[in-house]
Amino acid sequence: MTHLPDQGPQPGVHDLGYARLDTDRLERTGDAEVVYGAGKTPSQVVELLRTLHATHPGHAVLATRLTDEAQAAVTAALPDAVVDPVGRTAVLGEPPTQRGTVAVVAAGTSDAPVAAEAATTARVFGAGVEVITDVGVAGLHRILGVRERLDAADCLIVVAGMEGALPSVVGGLVGVPLVAVPTSVGYGASFGGLAALLGMLNSCAPGVSVVNIDNGFGAGVFAARVARQAAPRETKEA
Secondary structure, eight states: OOOOOOOOOOTTEEEOSSOEEETTHHHHHSSOOOEEOTTOOHHHHHHHHHHHHHHSTTSOEEEESOOHHHHHHHHHHOTTOEEETTTTEEEESOOOOOOSEEEEEESSGGGHHHHHHHHHHHHHTTOEEEEEOSOOGGGHHHHHTTHHHHHHSSEEEEEEOTTOOHHHHHHHHOOSOEEEEEOSOSOGGGGGGHHHHHHHHTOSSTTEEEOOTTOHHHHHHHHHHHHHTOOOHHHHHO
């Protein structure tokens, strides 16, 4: 068997043995690496967050999909961290200066965990965030009542389960860039969010993009980057 020579430490990589942190990502993309907590032990989540924060002391770092045990471990070991049990996230460090506005629109209160993950992610990635909850299509007057707030945003995140109709309705009301998030909320025929995903992918409203089922994180990153690049409102209206 041929053994390759030891290449030594790689620049831009912090090797913890069980994980190899991409410490150059902030400089390369403008956003630091994020800890995906699923499948990691509580102690690993704590060490990853601590290491990322030490590498980027002036920038907030984020962990997502944290178990109850991981949330408790982060709270005990990193008292400065902000832990959100609804969105299952933890943020360590101060978020950057906000640029632009993302409106997170949740169809129902059952969609709150995904909406909370999206909102926290968008803040950590540098956008101002407004959350609009419980405006699903079962009562269309509710979404019509917040139309001005939707139109004032630079990007929309629309979170819905069941049949996933809300992004089509919102996309037909305003011309704001929109990312739709199907959730796994619904009865048996929703197939764990597949019905909502297909409904959103088949939206007849133009300008609707779609992320994977329950992917509030992906939607938050996308929307924040859109909002950060948005022209000032007075320029849009000129």
